[in-house]
Amino acid sequence: MSSTAPVAVQPVPRGGLGKLVGHRLIDWLPAVIVLVGIVGLWQGLIVWLDVQQFLLPKPTAIASAFWTDKQELLHAGWYTFQEALGGFALGSGTAIVLAVVLARWRRLGAALMPYFIAANAIPIIAFAPITNQWFDGGLTKSSKIVIAAILCFFPVLVNTLRGLTSVRPQDLELMRSYAGGQTAIFRRVRIPNALPFIFTGLKVATVLAMIGAVVGEYFGGALNALGVLILARSRIFLFTQAWAGVFVACLFGLGLYIAVALVERIALRWMPSTSE
Secondary structure, eight states, X not given: OOOOOOGGGSOOOTTHHHHHHHHHHHHHXXXXXXXXXXXXXXXXXXXXXXXXXXXXXXXXXXXXXHHHTHHHHHHHHHXXXXXHHHHHHHHHHHHHHHHHHHHHSHHHXXXXXXXXXXXXXXXXXXXXXXXXXXXGGGTSHHHHHHHHHHHHHHHHHHHHHHHHHOOOHHHHHHHHHTTOOHHHHIIIIIHHHHHHHHHHHHHHHHHHHHHHHHXXXXXXXXXXXXXXXXXXXHHTTOHHHHHHHHHHHXXXXXXXXXXXXXXXXXXXXXXXXXXX
């Protein structure tokens, strides 16, 4: 009678890391193909329809403008990214702490949630000028951090609260049968269950943080800020340089998203949906 060793105890081949990287590259291949197709279609339609540069520059012209002014653009992008990162940390951290409180005391959550929804319904473009005036006329990073934090707060709060409260009743009954208190229930059941929801909210917040920082700079900011640079270039009809600034904002926003996604993969590697 022959027997085979379980797959789980077989030694990992030396090429395991290379295969893992290869699989990740294959996963990104469809997105790369779509990107190349969109850029090619964009370039071709502009040439074919003879679209004026002030309406929509060619991707090649935007790339050329970025390469020419890359030092200034990247410096401005880094300045704005610091504001976005600060707002992301402030808004997301506050939302997670508050979600834990609201999940523990449900009546408090029912009383406060309508006000959070109403505050989230305010367009950030209407709130940004007021926030800028609260912090030295918008010339410091503080106002942009607050604007980005406001944008990040609600999606992280809603997702975290959903994860903390969407726990199977049998899991709670099991903890209570072992005389587990609220602290043990949160630590062993609610928080692990909420982690996928938390990271979903965080990934949404990465994009909103960069949007909030750039939009806040449109209403006042340092001269070396990315939003100020985009607005200044647009006002003097240097639209190619303005689009290059938008491209830099996308790069930094994408970088923050990828960083959160990597942390998610490490933190949730025990979950089947993220470990495959």
